[in-house]
Amino acid sequence: MPMLDIKNLTLEMESGDASIKALDKVNLSVSSGEIRALVGESGSGKSLIVSAICGALPSQWNLTADRMSWNGENLLSMSVQQRREVMRREIAVVFQNPQSSLDPSATLGEQLEESIPDEFVEGSWFWQRAQHRKKIAISTVHKVGIKYHKHYLSAYPHQIPADIGQKFMIAMALVSQPKLLIADDPTRGMEPTTKTQILKLFTRLNQTRSLSILFVSHDLLAIASMAHSMTVLYAGQTVEAGKMKHIKKRPLHPYTKALLDSAPSFRKDLPPKSHLPTLGGSIPTLQHLPIGCRLGPRCPRAQRACVQTPAMRKIHDHSYSCHYPLHMEKP
Amino acid sequence: MIQILIRYSTLLFLTLLVLAFMSFSLAYLFPGDPLENLTGLVPQNEMQREALTRQFKLDGPYLIQFFHYVENMLAGNWGYSFTSGLPLREEVGIALPATIELATYAMLMALFIGIPLGYYAGMRCYSTSDHVINSTSITTYSFPVFWFALLLILIFSLQLDSAPLSGRISLLYDIEPITGFIIVDILLSELANKPLALKDAFSHLALPTLAIGAITTASMIRITRRSVIDVKHRPYIAAAVSRGLSSWQIFFRHILRNALLPILPLMAIQITTLITNAMIVETLFSWPGIGNWLIQAIYQRDYPALRVGMMAVSTVVITLTILVDLFNRLIDPSREKYERATV
Ligand SMILES: Nc1ncnc2c1ncn2[C@@H]1O[C@H](COP(=O)(O)OP(=O)(O)O)[C@@H](O)[C@H]1O
Ligand code: SF4
Ligand SMILES: [Mg+2]
Numbered sequence: 280m281p282m283l284d285i286k287n288l289t290l291e292m293e294s295g296d297a298s299i300k301a302l303d304k305v306n307l308s309v310s311s312g313e314i315r316a317l318v319g320e321s322g323s324g325k326s327l328i329v330s331a332i333c334g335a336l337p338s339q340w341n342l343t344a345d346r347m348s349w350n351g352e353n354l355l356s357m358s359v360q361q362r363r364e365v366m367r368r369e370i371a372v373v374f375q376n377p378q379s380s381l382d383p384s385a386t387l388g389e390q391l392e393e394s395i396p397d398e399f400v401e402g403s404w405f406w407q408r409a410q411h412r413k414k415i416a417i418s419t420v421h422k423v424g425i426k427y428h429k430h431y432l433s434a435y436p437h438q439i440p441a442d443i444g445q446k447f448m449i450a451m452a453l454v455s456q457p458k459l460l461i462a463d464d465p466t467r468g469m470e471p472t473t474k475t476q477i478l479k480l481f482t483r484l485n486q487t488r489s490l491s492i493l494f495v496s497h498d499l500l501a502i503a504s505m506a507h508s509m510t511v512l513y514a515g516q517t518v519e520a521g522k523m524k525h526i527k528k529r530p531l532h533p534y535t536k537a538l539l540d541s542a543p544s545f546r547k548d549l550p551p552k553s554h555l556p557t558l559g560g561s562i563p564t565l566q567h568l569p570i571g572c573r574l575g576p577r578c579p580r581a582q583r584a585c586v587q588t589p590a591m592r593k594i595h596d597h598s599y600s601c602h603y604p605l606h607m608e609k610p
Numbered sequence: 611m612i613q614i615l616i617r618y619s620t621l622l623f624l625t626l627l628v629l630a631f632m633s634f635s636l637a638y639l640f641p642g643d644p645l646e647n648l649t650g651l652v653p654q655n656e657m658q659r660e661a662l663t664r665q666f667k668l669d670g671p672y673l674i675q676f677f678h679y680v681e682n683m684l685a686g687n688w689g690y691s692f693t694s695g696l697p698l699r700e701e702v703g704i705a706l707p708a709t710i711e712l713a714t715y716a717m718l719m720a721l722f723i724g725i726p727l728g729y730y731a732g733m734r735c736y737s738t739s740d741h742v743i744n745s746t747s748i749t750t751y752s753f754p755v756f757w758f759a760l761l762l763i764l765i766f767s768l769q770l771d772s773a774p775l776s777g778r779i780s781l782l783y784d785i786e787p788i789t790g791f792i793i794v795d796i797l798l799s800e801l802a803n804k805p806l807a808l809k810d811a812f813s814h815l816a817l818p819t820l821a822i823g824a825i826t827t828a829s830m831i832r833i834t835r836r837s838v839i840d841v842k843h844r845p846y847i848a849a850a851v852s853r854g855l856s857s858w859q860i861f862f863r864h865i866l867r868n869a870l871l872p873i874l875p876l877m878a879i880q881i882t883t884l885i886t887n888a889m890i891v892e893t894l895f896s897w898p899g900i901g902n903w904l905i906q907a908i909y910q911r912d913y914p915a916l917r918v919g920m921m922a923v924s925t926v927v928i929t930l931t932i933l934v935d936l937f938n939r940l941i942d943p944s945r946e947k948y949e950r951a952t953v
Binding site: 330334335363364365367368376379380381382383385393394451 | 845856864
């Protein structure tokens with residue numbers, strides 16, 4: 280049974296008098312010990328899913344789901360207290376914009392130390408506890424590859440470079456020793472060496488501590504090597520999900536194929552200097568979503584039937600939603 | 611740190627210099643004899659006039675005159691009032707503290723009532739209690755201060771007869787002005803019936819303080835509430851929630867300080883309004899403050915008094931504004947990066 284199990288997650292925003300489905304029947308699950316990639320162009324709603332999972336969406340938006348459970352418990356109906364406890368100990372999040380996720384008026388050390396669950400802190404007197412807290416904080420920042428802890432723990436968020444901020448958010452997420460780490464674009468804008476370092480850290484934590492990771496990114500190359508399974512999102516709809524190796528070998532959805540094709544290193548058979556096949560056009564904005572399959576206007580295989588939203592279909596544990604998937608004859 | 615202090619002192623010094631220059635030029639701009647406007651002394655004959663001209667270096671170029679003027683101001687020779695013939699320094703020394711006292715109590719009222727209420731409303735935004743607090747504060751804020759003060763006089767002084775109509779303290783008590791703050795002076799005095807005198811002073815203070823304070827409190831509520839709501843919607847609060855911190859932790863560690871930071875500079879802007887309101891209200895209550903004093907000076911065409919009064923009031927306002935800004939600058943760590951932009 281998956282740890283995090285989301286079925287038909289729909290998010291409606293009111294805009295003027297119309298209501299827009301920013302997320303439309305999204306399915307997503309993360310099993311214990313798994314690294315799941317959530318990919319999609321920017322603007323496809325990845326960050327909205329992350330906010331929905333941790334309950335950080337504005338309350339005026341309407342969030343519904345057939346199922347949204349954490350270890351069998353319904354996240355949407357549990358009490359505020361329970362939900363807070365889950366977020367405190369079991370799920371940790373690295374939001375996509377680390378700099379603005381840090382309180383500008385507190386030092387990084389203060390913010391890291393307050394994320395340490397009280398249970399981890401030893402000592403009966405407050406100075407012993409403070410000392411131990413500090414020790415935990417220092418060892419955590421070392422773990423994510425920040426060397427000058429003296430300098431950075433007493434710095435304010437605006438005084439640090441962006442990649443330290445990103446590492447710091449990861450440290451804050453890891454310090455509570457969560458079961459699931461949700462990382463929203465954690466390597467964006469990082470230098471290749473730093474990026475490799477972070478990806479290695481994730482892989483190691485996954486193997487040694489069996490930490491499950493939901494890795495959100497639009498950078499296919501970064502995740503293809505480490506993720507076990509993948510969910511592809513397009514304009515707020517899940518288009519394909521399954522094991523990484525199956526999808527890589529044989530994508531069923533036209534969008535996934537275009538996505539894979541646009542990353543050259545997946546195509547060993549590509550002759551040098553050949554034209555990269557991509558979809559024309561760009562992802563629609565929320566105000567101009569097409570009806571039915573949202574890929575419709577850009578899809579080379581689209582037919583009349585595509586004005587109806589295709590249902591999710593399954594072949595073993597590989598699911599897709601398309602009327603004319605790639606393993607069927609071209610209509 | 612030292613750099614910041616130096617920068618702020620330079621700013622203060624230059625502003626005051628410009629002010630001094632404006633007050634100096636008033637002597638020439640006002641109708642009448644610049645010598646009389648500057649000194650407040652009316653020479654009886656030519657010889658006296660010449661002596662005064664030499665004494666104030668009015669025969670030299672303007673720049674020398676100005677430097678001499680600044681020197682005199684610093685030494686406390688501010689000239690004499692046309693009407694009373696008393697040294698202006700003495701008169702301002704009594705009137706200005708009376709105004710500052712009123713403004714201080716009104717500000718304290720705004721701080722101790724306005725900020726907590728603003729936090730409360732902001733944390734409960736869009737609830738019934740928030741709507742009540744918010745609409746009350748908007749209504750109060752929209753009252754013209756003199757109308758509100760007249761209303762208070764009408765209700766409490768004339769109808770209910772529960773507060774005195776005018777003045778600072780009953781004539782029965784003879785209080786030696788030491789600090790210029792009536793409450794402090796009573797406490798310092800050797801009066802036999804201090805509690806009675808205090809009670810009397812408070813009853814005189816109540817209505818003017820309420821009139822000025824209510825409006826300042828209302829704007830403080832609105833500023834605080836807005837600031838709290840802004841901070842509540844910042845991504846770092848969402849991030850703190852997602853880390854499973856309790857509401858108390860989030861309020862005390864993240865909202866309290868961040869919401870307070872934008873309030874302080876806005877408070878500095880309030881100071882001007884506050885002093886202006888105090889000056890208006892004190893004419894209604896015949897409070898012996900600088901506003902009342904200036905109005906009298908205008909009626910009497912007491913030009914030296916106007917010149918000094920303008921200088922004194924603006925010095926107080928500017929010094930306070932710069933001090934609040936400096937304080938804010940020192941406690942807000944994230945303002946380092948805007949260093950050049952602030953001053
Ligand atoms: N606070 C918001 N208000 C209105 N629209 C939003 C808001 N946040 C995100 N959106 C919209 O939701 C869509 C998905 O955004 P997002 O989840 O950030 O995409 P991604 O993370 O995949 O790049 C975008 O079209 C974006 O414009
Ligand atoms: S449902 Fe139609 S439009 Fe959508 S991806 Fe499949 S073929 Fe293309
Ligand atoms: Mg995003």
